Amino acid sequence: MLHIVTALPCEAKPLIKQYRLNGRQAENGFRIYENQQIRLIIAGIGKCAAAAACAYLQGAEPQGKHAWLNLGIAGHGDLNIGEAIMAHKVTDATTGKNWYPAMPFNHPCPTATLISVDQPQTDYCANTAYDMEASGFYATASRFNSGELVQVFKVISDNHANSAEQVSAQLTEQIIAARLDDIDALIQQLFKLEQQQQMSPEIKQFQQHWHFSVSQQHKLQRLLQRWLARSQTAIKADDFSNKKNSKAVLQALEKQIIALPMSFGDK
Amino acid sequence: MIQTLYIEQAIFDHPRSVAIRQRFPQASVVTCERYGEVFNPKAQNFRLQKQQPSLILAEKFNKFVLEAPFSYNIGGQRNYYFSHMLNCIYDCRYCFLQGMYRSANYVLFVNYEDFDTAIEQTIKESNQPAYFFSGYDCDSLALEPVTGFIKHTLPLFKKFDNAYIELRTKSTQIRSLLEINAMQNCIVAFSLSPDNLAAALEHKAPSLSKRLDALEKLQQTGWPIGLRFDPIIYCDDYQQIYDEFFKQVFARINLKQLHSVSLGTFRMPQGFYRNIVKLYPEEKLFAGPLAESQPMVSYESELEQQMLNFCRDKLLELIPEEKLFICHDDI
Incomplete structure (x- = not known):
């Protein structure tokens, strides 16, 4: 099973459609959509929300060894709107703690350093992406499986020329939908890795x-x-x-x- | 080959880091403070990472040269090892590195000069010939085209006639050795296994015949050769397999150039063994007649002794006794 964590419904919508994920009956706390292979949770904005969503999914099946993917939008100093990155380094801006997701497969898009901040960023350093969830996601999900199966994929939604304030739900949905091929390539890689962990029945x-x-x-x-x-x-x-x-x-x-x-x- | 290069910030502009970055222009470059941030975290799976390892460039600060266990000697009383690199490009299922490290990424320490200083000091302080083993935590030659470490270090050993270096390898990367005059105090030691065992257990390593070709070239140009039959692996027809294998190998060996032969059966500290079995539960090697509850997991003692005796007797038909060394580990 692949667990996908998004912050916003508009980030989740293209995936729900693509993978025909069905919404669960209303549960306390989180909206969850799933099929036989994928479970998607809409966490809300911020590191704490992302961490809580990971814990919520794992708590429902504590022995489970799942692949994990944080998918959403990010700002970047150099890249254009709609370009995608995978995080090869996740830094928590508040604590300075770093994580280095190992990618033992051909990644479908360029990789970048991703800094998780508490407030939307208006200053962008070169070669660096900014989001608000990845460090909370990574710190929690990597407790439940090894780092190769915990990945972060972001589509660039804002940069020097287009501030975060201009990002709409419609734009978010559009730019993520445009990257579904890359996302699917990554998901297939994660399924392959995950299969290698399964025990004899x-x-x-x-x-x-x-x-x-x-x-x-x-x-x-x-x-x-x-x-x-x-x-x-x-x-x-x-x-x-x-x-x-x-x-x-x-x-x-x-x-x-x-x-x-x-x-x-x-x- | 390398998709991601992790580089410690402090050595980002070190000439060797720059050269390696240029060698892998397509690689993502990620900076870190210390290599342990990438190499040591618990949440890593060696087996998954081994499918596409990254290269970590780092600086080493201490413990450049360490004492090696005497039971691994090849004729010397003072034995040391050093590791300019951690991990290996090959994927041998019996290798202890899989159980020792959490990460399959390669770590290269770029401050070679600090290794030189420590080696030189150790030689000067030793009152007997000192033997240095370079292939403990990595293959000595496999990544030589990238690291250039051996090319850098061998001139140091030219200055000393009371110091020996063993390059232990399964590699055919011998160009840097063929380009220089043979050194009588540098033993190029090839780890060899019968064809069927090499194919089943030594993944990504050159075949036996390619290793023998490389060995022969070095032998012809005057390099002292070592043969390492370690680990010997049990299978039902091991006697026939190893008998034929030894004959096959020694048909290519010039005894005058043969420095030493070492022999040991498969063995592994229990903690490492358990880690590896978790990674490769379906591996036949670990389904054999092993005494898994011992601190040093090995074949059941009677079988182990039988295997060693058989191989030793066969080897002594081919080489003088003073060239044969039996490796064992006592805990």
Whole structure:
């Protein structure tokens, strides 16, 4: 699942349309839209709101390992309205703390340093983007997954020539809609990375048949991984149906693993 | 190759930083105060980063030269190592770096001259020949075209006949060595594994035959050669595989140029091992007959001894005993 955090409804609207996200019944606190793969939350403006939105989504599924994307608009010293950046460095203007999102994939647009400020910015340093959410988002979301799966994508809405005061909801919607191809390329990359983190599903089959203590669950997980590594075939819980309890299952599984061939391809 | 270059602000204009920036003109350049801000955070996944690592340019301030464990010696009593770089461009599944570091990004310390000073001081303070190992936290040669570190450092060793340097590598980047006269106190040590194991476990590294070609070129131009059969990996037919492998390797070796051979089985501190298994749970290497509950995870002791004995006996049919060194780790 990919969690997308936006500040404003107008930032979210093109994504809701593109990915056919359905709005949840009214919940306290946040508006949430989702489909099978994406959950989008409209956080409101500011770092605290972004952090709270991340915590809200994760809190609904504390064990979940999700990809995270902060998507929205930003000001920039040099770039034109409508250009997009990914943040390679996020700085909190108040605390001076920095985060460096790792991007082990081809990014769909240029990258830039992004400074999160408390008030809309009117002075822009060269080569730097400004927003009001990313540091709160990053500080919180990176607690729930590794940095490669926590990314920040911004479309430039204001610069020296066009101040933040001139940014309308309509303009925001337009410039984000115009970058949907880049956004989709990034989302596909995040899905690919996220898939590499998923655990083997067989453990659930075993848990349905027998009760495993927490330490036995760890042992079972590791044995199933070893089985898969050595046999290259999936294992079925039904194959152990004659075992009375979890201890007997673990013993039988270990015995079978030891008997499997151990080779590394052709000589 | 490198999409993102992180550079410590203090060395942004260092000549080596400038040269490396010019080498990667398309890379995004990101400044930081200290490399640890990028390299050390907990929320990183080594496996994901390894798909496209970035390069971090940094300055090192202390601990340039450290004592190496005696059990890794290749004939010397005084053994040291230094790391001008952290991490490796190859992706060997048995490598401890995956379990030691949170980040797969490469760190290059650009203040080479400070390494020189520390090495020189260590040599002068040593009352016996000093052996320096440069390939502990990285491959000594793999990124040489970018770093130029070996080209910079070898002249220092020319000044001393009581100091040796080992360049440990799987690389074929030997041009900088072929351009200069062979040095008898510089051992170019190739890490080698049988073809099938190299293909399965040494991702992104040159094939065995390419490594042997590079080794042969260096041998022909007079460089002392080292062979590192470490780690030896268990598989059902390991005896046949390693027997054939040793014969294949030694068919290319001129014993007069052979400085040393070292041998060790797969082993890993338990903490590193657990980190790596979390990253690569599906890896066959970790599904083998390993004693996972030991402080140093290795093959079950009887098997480990059998493997070492077998390989040692086979090697002693090919080389004199004084050239063979067995590596082990005791905790």
